[in-house]
Amino acid sequence: DITTTDPEGEAERYGKLLRENPTDIVVMGIGENGHIAFNDPPVADFKDPKTVKPVKLDEICRQQQVNDGCFVRIEDVPTHAMTLTVPTLVSAPYLFCIVPAPTKAKAVYETLNGTIDEHCPASILRLQKNAILYLDDKSSALL
Template identity: 55%
Template sequence: MESQYQNRQYEKLQVKVFPDRQALGYQAAEEAAAYLRQRLASQQQVRIVFAAAPSQNAFLDRLRQAPDIEWSRVSAFHMDEYIGLAEGAEQLFSHYLTTHLFRDVQPGEVHLIPASGQPEQIIQRYSDLLAVAPIDMVCLGIGENGHLAFNDPPVADFADPQVMKVVELDAVCRQQQVNDGCFSTLAAVPRHALTLTIPTLLSAQRLFCMVPGKNKRQAVTDTLRQPITTACPSTILRQHAGCTLYTDSDAFQELADA
């Protein structure tokens, strides 16, 4: 499958625009897999942080099929998790990543954020695990409100001193979980979550950011056009030279209006 796309540049951020989310997912996975192989050729272990969301489906579908990857030398993390859901709930991000990727490729280490326990203890343990060595790559998306992980505008901090923190989810973020079909009602969406902070995510050498669909059109436009402030946290991606944004014609306003 040969993916056709348009290349754009917004400050340091490379943007690739595809006809649809399947082409987006295929190309993003091909490039992520190539980078992963490159890192595995030069170091013993590669450390990756993954997002869990429907926007990642096509990407993860292709990534788990990528050949010639020694997943046994990969240490995998995820970037956020709800607080208050029952163990085993299908909406847990640990469940999503296990079923969409980890169960098939079987990384050597998988560090899941627990669904229950004392948040302070979870934060300390996860922060210690992340501090062992640099993060090599992050596979992420952008929320409808421009959030990165669960760093919504009210709680986002580009200079956050913490590695991970407890946050209260804003109304737009919680509604997105309903829009995505993850919860049937807004009342069912947890109000609090654990999230890696923005500096933690941006510390990775390479970021692969997959953002398809009409529901993300405003978020993509704001990411590329708004001032770089926490009013739209994803604008900070324009300052990361190792980030590529993969989007599609549904989400990219300039093509949608053409």
């Protein structure tokens, strides 16, 4: 419920639904700062006990929403969002990660070659045998 005045309560309500009806397939991308879903580096937690949580969006993530054409101006981009947590995302039996665009090349490089930690949340995908990464020539330019 986007009109909620209780983000924590809404996250728990939605998390309960997901725990009762687990996700079979996750289709995701990688953000310019290495985020997956809205798990930006400042809030990503590979051992997060929650299923869904409210988060404050990182400025890089907010600017990406403008760069991607989702919003016209940064002032229009919400400062907070709900996100599935990293453990929830990677618990699905099938993970498909689709990453086009030259603005993602550095994040793709860090995902595949950097340290596996929350500084690049997408790096967790390297530990998932069920993850398939689809890149284009621009997003893979630094590989």
